[in-house]
Amino acid sequence: MNYEFDEILDTIKMTEIEHFDIRTVTLGISLRDCADRNLEVSKQKVYDKIIKYGKNHVKFAEEVEARYGISIANKRISITPISIPFDGLNRYEFIEMAKTLDKAAEDVGVDYLAGFSALVQKGFTRGERELLEAIPFALAETKRICSSVNVGSTKAGINMDAILKVADLIKKTAELTKDQDSIGCAKFVVFTNVPEDNPFVAGAFHGVTEPEVVLNVGISGPGVVLDAIKAAGKVDLQTISEVIKKTIFKITRAGELIGREVAQKHGVPFGIVDVSLAPTPAEGDSIGDILKAMGVEDVGAHGTTAALAMLNDAVKKAGLMASSSVGGLSGAFIPVSEDQGMIDAVRRGNLSIEKLEAMTAVCSVGLDMIAVPGDTPASTLAGIIADESAIGLINDKTTAVRVIPAYGKKVGDVVDYGGLLGLAPVMSVREISSANFVNRGGRIPAPTRSLTN
Amino acid sequence: MKISEEELRKITLTAINELGDKASPELVRNIVSSAVDKLGAEAELPQAETSAAPVLDRAILTSFGLNRPGVIAKITALLAESGCDLRDVSQKIMDDFYTLIMIVDLSSSKYQMKELIEKLSKIEAELNVKIFLQHENLFRQMHRI
Known part of the structure; x- marks a missing residue:
């Protein structure tokens, strides 16, 4: 036999008894080509693109699960930090966009979609200020959207203005989701030196240097x-x-x-x-x-x-x-x-x-x-x-x-x-x-x- | 005489260079074919879309539990019915318990792996034993560098 008895039992023990699983397979999708001066068109482009690439995500993951007998705990999607393609939106439009993303995530069948995010370690654009105002409402009014803000980096230093805004944002989110033990805060992460290819929710997003679509995997x-x-x-x-x-x-x-x-x-x-x-x-x-x-x-x-x-x-x-x-x-x-x-x-x-x-x-x-x-x-x-x-x-x-x-x-x-x-x-x-x-x-x-x- | 892929590539390149602008895929192919024939080579020209090695589609079936008559018979009967080829079997019995490991070639199976797993899980429930079927690549990846 090509494999020792012990080697085979070793693998079976890991997958069956010791909870070895693939924690997440996360499909990163760039939304940089989805901006349009008309909000409705933007929303449709975003929805269509997520459905286009994500529609088989859960199915493919389940097929691979069956083939190897290793469970894949979560199937998720990450997107370009939303403030980058949609810097022109105002706070109300960002909330609309979050709802569109939530709907796309639901229709694709993933439990979380992450990347309702901004990178503000050195300062804000106008759109990023609007986004930060929108985040508490977006988290409260959607189920599957996760958000993050990067407030510092070793190259840029720490943006204390951003930290102050984010602290208020967290308090607001806690209040808006008080009926569910402030669950909105569990879907929001504040980063320093954020990696652009992290597949783990809630902090995942599809970095701006990433390709059009990419699949990342998080093991556990x-x-x-x-x-x-x-x-x-x-x-x-x-x-x-x-x-x-x-x-x-x-x-x-x-x-x-x-x-x-x-x-x-x-x-x-x-x-x-x-x-x-x-x-x-x-x-x-x-x-x-x-x-x-x-x-x-x-x-x-x-x-x-x-x-x-x-x-x-x-x-x-x-x-x-x-x-x-x-x-x-x-x-x-x-x-x-x-x-x-x-x-x-x-x-x-x-x-x-x-x-x-x-x-x-x-x-x-x-x-x-x-x-x-x-x-x-x-x-x-x-x-x-x-x-x-x-x-x-x-x-x-x-x-x-x-x-x-x-x-x-x-x-x-x-x-x-x-x-x-x-x-x-x-x-x-x-x-x-x-x-x-x-x-x-x-x-x-x-x-x-x-x-x- | 065998012609290596490297030599074949050289012959092809020479042909293309000599043909210059006239080179078309069919023409090059014909010329290289006849050149190889002249050399009496056994080498076959690689087809455009062939993969180098046949894709191995083998899985490892592991089963253990309380030993009782007919466990292996049930499992192998299912594998036979599906047309799977058994490549290796190893078994250990300790007191009342057994451990069974089989390497199964799925390439001629009439069932998809998922269906096989569903059928095996029925046997599992019926005999109250554990049966796992996992693709061989997993074991190769984990235990071989």
């Missing part, structure tokens, strides 16, 4: 890594790193195979594989559990940041060896609400927002799916975003904030979305004020790249 598999670390037993850290790398290598190879095959069915170029450990609320599918298996008593213990740094680095190294098309965010995600290990740590009082912030300096994204009290002032949210942006700015990495100021809730309450978004205990934030700092506005200049102590 915390359960596989967790079991491998447990099986390794009491060994030193280099050995743990090896175990993680070997496991990730295999799942990256599988992920690339699936992505290429779906792309081939579409007849579109394959873009990247994003090798990210993305947790789900399912038992055993948790980054928190991996950190505990590495040895810390609970997430938040001293040493957690070091463990996460090693995990994140090993994931990246293995991914880069396994595929020449690694991109996106690639690393370990630490969303609180989507990870049972993290939720438990917050409930036990072991994990605070400050420790999470430290962890984001070494994870692949940032403060993700964190619920804070509904009466948190916008200036404090701006402070949280500014801190996170600064970590990304100085370390030349992507950071993001997806924070939910849960309307009407206080510390100790929970927001419960069910499904993939999970459940978030409301965490406490500092009550001392950041207002005078953030309200200065302007821009934090781009950092120096030498003297990096």
Whole structure:
């Protein structure tokens, strides 16, 4: 036989027991040719283009799923940041456009369409200001639209005016969606150094340097890594790193195979594989559990940041060896609400927002799916975003904030979305004020790249 | 005498150069064909759209569960009915449990993979065992560099 007995069982174990799945196949579609002076024509062009390229997306993904016996959890679509082709629209027209996108997503059969976004790290255009006003209403009035705003980059610095606007936007969104635990905020991400080929929602969009259409794939598999670390037993850290790398290598190879095959069915170029450990609320599918298996008593213990740094680095190294098309965010995600290990740590009082912030300096994204009290002032949210942006700015990495100021809730309450978004205990934030700092506005200049102590 | 693809390309290029403006795909093809015939070559001219290697369409079937008479018979009967070719079988029995791995060539199967999986899942439910059918490429990709 060409394969060892153990190799075959290894694959079966990963796909059937350890929740190894392809987290998302995301079809990126450029909308840059859809602008027209007539809004109705623009909307029709957008709808037609998404249907044209996306109509078989779910079907193709399901065919590949059946062929390999690997589940593809989500089929999604990303689009050009909407402010780029439609900079001429006003806020009401942007809301109309969001509804058109939502309808297209529904008709194609995808659960999320992302890219209702703007890149404003250095300043706003007129259209981008209008878009930011429209985002809370767009998120409240649609089901499938996800939005993001990039407020900083290592090359441009941090746009504090944008952070202030975004903080207000988040508060407004929380209020508009208060009947559903402020769910609108779960569909909005603030980025620094945003990657242009990230397939993971809510922060996905189809970058302006991308081709007309492209297929990106995001793999996952915390359960596989967790079991491998447990099986390794009491060994030193280099050995743990090896175990993680070997496991990730295999799942990256599988992920690339699936992505290429779906792309081939579409007849579109394959873009990247994003090798990210993305947790789900399912038992055993948790980054928190991996950190505990590495040895810390609970997430938040001293040493957690070091463990996460090693995990994140090993994931990246293995991914880069396994595929020449690694991109996106690639690393370990630490969303609180989507990870049972993290939720438990917050409930036990072991994990605070400050420790999470430290962890984001070494994870692949940032403060993700964190619920804070509904009466948190916008200036404090701006402070949280500014801190996170600064970590990304100085370390030349992507950071993001997806924070939910849960309307009407206080510390100790929970927001419960069910499904993939999970459940978030409301965490406490500092009550001392950041207002005078953030309200200065302007821009934090781009950092120096030498003297990096 | 065998002519390599590289040599074939050289002959073709020479022919095109000599023909200059008169070169058309059919003309070049005829000239190269006759040149190859003269050389007594066994090489066949590559057709415009042939792929180099035949596409392997093999899947790995894995099954395990409580051993009982007729498990393998049921599975192989289905594979035989669909016209699949069994390329390799390996089996282990430990106490009351069995593990079965088969490499199945699907290229002559009358059922699509999806239909086969549906039929196998009926056997799964009937005998209370686990059966997985996954395309071979997955295993090659994960375990071979």
